[in-house]
Amino acid sequence: MVYIVANWKMNKDSKQSKSLMNEIVCFDFYDSSKINVIISPPTIYLSQLKNRRSDLAAQNISNYSNGPYTGEISSKMVSEYVSYVIIGHSERRQLFCETDEIISEKINQCNNENLKSIVCFGESLESRNKSHHLDFIRKQLDNIINSYDKSSINNLILAYEPVWAIGSGNSATVQEICEVHDYTRSILNDNFGKTIGTTVPIIYGGSCTKDNAKPILANLNVNGLLIGGASLDLMHFKSIIKEANEVT
Numbered sequence: 001m002v003y004i005v006a007n008w009k010m011n012k013d014s015k016q017s018k019s020l021m022n023e024i025v026c027f028d029f030y031d032s033s034k035i036n037v038i039i040s041p042p043t044i045y046l047s048q049l050k051n052r053r054s055d056l057a058a059q060n061i062s063n064y065s066n067g068p069y070t071g072e073i074s075s076k077m078v079s080e081y082v083s084y085v086i087i088g089h090s091e092r093r094q095l096f097c098e099t100d101e102i103i104s105e106k107i108n109q110c111n112n113e114n115l116k117s118i119v120c121f122g123e124s125l126e127s128r129n130k131s132h133h134l135d136f137i138r139k140q141l142d143n144i145i146n147s148y149d150k151s152s153i154n155n156l157i158l159a160y161e162p163v164w165a166i167g168s169g170n171s172a173t174v175q176e177i178c179e180v181h182d183y184t185r186s187i188l189n190d191n192f193g194k195t196i197g198t199t200v201p202i203i204y205g206g207s208c209t210k211d212n213a214k215p216i217l218a219n220l221n222v223n224g225l226l227i228g229g230a231s232l233d234l235m236h237f238k239s240i241i242k243e244a245n246e247v248t
């Protein structure tokens, strides 16, 4: 299965969201048994966008299950609308001070509701420039993987998003992506054994476009894309799914 995940972030109003979703659900050119298109709109639109064709993902949930947490939304609340939740996006790690501990708590909240977590990880530009990126990533991955056991690991999708590639128009190269995805696969295999380790999808995000989608997806340990900017434009997003369909 190839995962094509659209992260709309804090973009689009109600009318624009409905209109884009209405177009996406009409895509009939791809094989949905091979490609899973998942749309992650702003949380307030989840109820109006629920449909039979595309899965939805929440962009965030609270690390608490319920209680006096003004403005927060629980995993149980979103579970009525979504099968997936994006957790630990670098924008949340950096701008909203999400620590590894908070990310573990959020993963646990998802597991409690049997939601699948799309958990993001990826190095800063500084650690990449110093060639410390694998050490940087290892720490994040250890924290994520420690939140799972053999019975819950099928709820995990890992998303490698190097911070410097997000929204920069400067995607990681295929070689850089493969280095990290192959490393991540080896860590999963070491922790869970090869039979289980190879089943965890590892997707890539960071300036994905219709031009780089195919060469990125053509690699053994790249199981999908997490797309920001290019997913906001109907024709661009459609082209990316077409490219993915050709690779599968």
Ligand code: 13P
Residues within 6 Å of the ligand: 007, 089, 161, 165, 166, 167, 168, 169, 205, 206, 207, 208, 226, 227, 228, 229, 230
């Ligand atoms: P861009 O595709 O805009 O670089 O965003 C990537 C991203 O952050 C997806 O979660």
